[in-house]
Amino acid sequence: MKSVGIRDFKNNLNKYLHLAKAGETIVITEHEQVIAEIKKPSEFLNDLKKRSYIYLEEQNRIGKIKLAKRNQSQIDSILKRYIQKMPRISWGAIRKDSRTDRLTATCETRLRSLKSRATFFARLACSEPKNIS
Known part of the structure; x- marks a missing residue:
């Protein structure tokens, strides 16, 4: 140490x-x-199954979930089934999607602004001129 x-x-x-x-x-x-x-880190943190058990026990301890009374083999089979189906998070795709949404929103805002300006100038051009005395 x-x-x-x-x-x-x-x-x-x-x-x-x-x-x-x-x-x-x-x-x-x-x-x-x-x-x-x-x-x-301890070796058990590298094992996904052990981390899952730790997470479930912690959630049970703080009262967010209530663990079912099942034996260990049933829990193992459930975890095996669902852990394999869990998709990996693609942070690049999430970033791209968030940037696309932001870009789309920005373009829509600018388009609305341009339309309102065009409407204003069209009305101004069509209105009768005022005499300034």
Whole structure:
């Protein structure tokens, strides 16, 4: 375990991240008080099934869901069925869609603005001139 101040950690971030990847635990302090701990993730976090169980148990603990009384093999078969069907998120596609929507909205707003200006100038041109005395 290595203890480091927040300023030193910020200035040498790359060095400390390499140490964490190598298995070293980095404790970050601010004014001699521990504020964070960085370490290599546990192996169970790499396993999707275990993460799913942890998530479900956490949601049950806080009361958002109520776990069914099933044995482990039934839960495994359900998770196996649905985890394979879960689509991967394409952040590029989401970004493209959001930009397309924004571009379309901007173009529609500009078009409405141009139409209202054209209407104004058409009315102005068709109206009778006023005598300014």
